[in-house]
Amino acid sequence: MTKPHSDKYLVNLTWFVLATYIIFMLGFFFVPNAVDQYKFYGLAVFLPALPLLPRMIKTFGHDRLLLLIVAYLMWMLVSSFWSTSFSLEEFLKTLRLVAYIVIFILLTTYMAVRKPALSETYIALLGTAAMLAALISVPLWYSSHSFPGSRIIGIGTLDNPNPSAFVYGFFAVIGCRLALGNDKLWLKFIFALSALLLTAFVFLTQSNTGILATISSIALLLLMRHGGRLLHIAGGVTAALVTLLFLSYSLGVLEQPMDPGLSQRIPIWGKVVGQIEQAPLIGHGYQKQVLLDAKGTPDTANYAHSALLASFRDGGLVAIILHLLILATALVSATGIYKRNKDPAYLAYLLFGFICMLADTDQLITRPRELWIIFWWPLAMIIAARIVQLNIEDGSGDKPVE
Numbered sequence: 001m002t003k004p005h006s007d008k009y010l011v012n013l014t015w016f017v018l019a020t021y022i023i024f025m026l027g028f029f030f031v032p033n034a035v036d037q038y039k040f041y042g043l044a045v046f047l048p049a050l051p052l053l054p055r056m057i058k059t060f061g062h063d064r065l066l067l068l069i070v071a072y073l074m075w076m077l078v079s080s081f082w083s084t085s086f087s088l089e090e091f092l093k094t095l096r097l098v099a100y101i102v103i104f105i106l107l108t109t110y111m112a113v114r115k116p117a118l119s120e121t122y123i124a125l126l127g128t129a130a131m132l133a134a135l136i137s138v139p140l141w142y143s144s145h146s147f148p149g150s151r152i153i154g155i156g157t158l159d160n161p162n163p164s165a166f167v168y169g170f171f172a173v174i175g176c177r178l179a180l181g182n183d184k185l186w187l188k189f190i191f192a193l194s195a196l197l198l199t200a201f202v203f204l205t206q207s208n209t210g211i212l213a214t215i216s217s218i219a220l221l222l223l224m225r226h227g228g229r230l231l232h233i234a235g236g237v238t239a240a241l242v243t244l245l246f247l248s249y250s251l252g253v254l255e256q257p258m259d260p261g262l263s264q265r266i267p268i269w270g271k272v273v274g275q276i277e278q279a280p281l282i283g284h285g286y287q288k289q290v291l292l293d294a295k296g297t298p299d300t301a302n303y304a305h306s307a308l309l310a311s312f313r314d315g316g317l318v319a320i321i322l323h324l325l326i327l328a329t330a331l332v333s334a335t336g337i338y339k340r341n342k343d344p345a346y347l348a349y350l351l352f353g354f355i356c357m358l359a360d361t362d363q364l365i366t367r368p369r370e371l372w373i374i375f376w377w378p379l380a381m382i383i384a385a386r387i388v389q390l391n392i393e394d395g396s397g398d399k400p401v402e
Contacts (some may be wrong), residue, residue, distance in 0.1 A: 029133035083285025112384030132172035172198035224344035252326025283316035307357035
């Protein structure tokens with residue numbers, strides 16, 4: 001007798017959680033304080049989503065990519081125990097972050113599988129929000145900073161030029177994908193304009209990694225979507241970009257080589273490799289020890305500037321194998337999606353995230369930051385695409401899902 005009431009409760013709760021999830025994602029652009037966004041996620045998204053966890057695990061828990069992600073997260077969590085600076089308080093914080101990330105992945109997957117129309121709408125909404133945030137950020141930033149010498153930071157929770165470049169660049173790729181996949185001319189124009197404006201914003205951040213990830217991913221998207229028809233203009237686009245960069249330096253728009261880039265990262269990577277050699281099998285543990293330089297300030301090697309090296313440093317051979325298996329499984333799945341649907345979007349998303357992880361970022365278990373958007377979100381979307389395909393093959397793809 002109580003089952004209908006229980007089902008209605010879960011349906012209403014599901015819609016509430018999906019609504020707060022979308023608000024949370026918009027917070028990357030419009031919430032001025034990252035701490036407030038973090039608290040909102042915990043109270044308005046994570047906690048209300050817990051009653052939905054058994055149903056989501058039952059539906060998605062068998063997916064191989066999801067299992068690899070959970071295995072990686074759990075291994076990194078367990079590695080905290082052999083950290084030289086182990087703290088129970090820090091361990092509990094990491095445990096909470098692991099739970100937050102898993103729920104985030106499950107909710108993203110749930111929306112894409114169960115509410116595909118809503119998922120597409122909210123992706124378009126986020127892309128539009130990114131464009132609006134970029135348009136607002138430019139006058140706000142340059143009203144108090146020099147143009148074009150200073151590196152712009154977007155409004156919202158992003159507090160550094162590089163994370164700004166990663167998030168806005170990622171949505172430039174999404175804008176390009178939406179423009180290519182839309183039949184309505186006015187929507188094509190809006191999304192193409194969004195991709196163009198967001199790409200320009202990435203250039204204003206002067207982030208080498210962000211620019212490379214954005215241009216490479218958009219180029220991959222265009223070439224794989226249209227094949228030979230675009231090969232003849234690829235050279236022209238490349239020449240135009242090179243010319244733009246040359247003129248920028250010549251006219252003083254870029255007075256120095258953007259962000260420090262490889263000149264500073266290579267020595268840092270060398271230090272991280274040295275740390276890896278000290279504990280190659282199981283790593284130093286996720287609660288990394290804060291290293292100090294000769295002046296007593298935090299050493300640059302504390303931030304690996306490569307998520308792959310950070311995984312190897314903290315979790316050893318086990319962690320880097322799991323990390324690479326995640327990437328390989330996602331790549332195989334994205335390639336399969338392209339072969340079936342001729343949709344290279346997932347390959348472009350993976351390329352973007354891989355470039356950012358290879359040349360920047362650090363630990364993958366974080367509070368809501370750019371990695372949630374450029375790494376965890378694409379993985380969740382790939383899991384969703386895998387599950388949808390399995391449902392189609394099982395003959396259940398057209399069944400309504402609660």
